[in-house]
Amino acid sequence: MRTSDFAYHLPPELIAQTPIEPRDSSRLMVVNRTDGSIAHRQFYEIGEYLQAGDVLVFNDSRVMPARLKGRKVPSGGKVELLLLRQTGPALWEALVKPGKRVNTGTRIEIARESPAGDREIVKVTAEVVGEGQEGIKVISLPDEERLLNLGEVPLPPYIHTPLANSERYQTIYARDIGSVAAPTAGLHFTPGLMANLTRKGVQCLFVTLHVGLDTFRPVREDNPREHHIYQEYGVLSQEVATALSKAKAEGRRIIAAGTTTVRIVEGAAQHGEPPQPHPFDGWVSLYILPGYRFKMVNALITNFHLPRSTLLMLATAFAGKSAISRAYEEAIARRYRFYSFGDAMLIL
16 A cells, blocks of 8 residues: 555646535535445435434534734744644644744744724734644743634635635534634535434434644655554543444444544544444544444545545545545546535445
């Protein structure tokens, strides 16, 4: 297995720059692993493939205003921070631009006008206190309560069109703040669609996994097994663990909305025999590659992912290389929209 096995050519115009409205009007490719068939539907028709007793699991993490713009003190040089995750009281890992000009000891003043419209200037001074791997800096950021007023919700680097309403890059059920990117499979759901699924007898459960760097960072190693996945913080409650265990014991399908959901649900079931999820609150580092045996998840809702990404590798592990390659070729031929604001796939 080589990282190049997960490369493909995507015409740039197929990268969705804006979200489609309404959310559930995006296209839906349905891939059946049993008979190899592919169907083309709209996302609001997904209920036709679900049945009473199915368990649909969502990631309720909310994207934080992780992009901060500031100036070095005292030189005044412009600096942009992308907060990745909190590692301790007032300590964050972050990507910094321009990273080569920002060394340990650099102080950065971050200021922004208050969103309340009263023209109050909110300021905080951050300091680079350490350096990690792959250009990641360790930032001391006091006054963390001001973070919501200082930062902007970051869009992925392949989206170049400004978003008029940042809430459109949040799922409708987003609750626990902490992600640097949206769990994009969930962006297709509307309140009406979720209500219809509930009425049909589909059980909706919520876990939390704060999406991190690997969502938009390609695997650079030739051998994907040598890639070190970026840890993400997750929570799976006792109530959810019990519900998932009951569904599994009763032979009901567990359907994950997104690759991040897969990682925490599967991660929480790693140490049981027979496999069953346990309550979890901590760092998730499960790296799913082809050859992985799925213990909990029976079906997957996902978007079309970047080449050479851990997300594409996970989808390939779930559906198989042949099925994913054929699905992506057909998606390109039929002009599906790709990546965060793009169309969706249901793998059964």
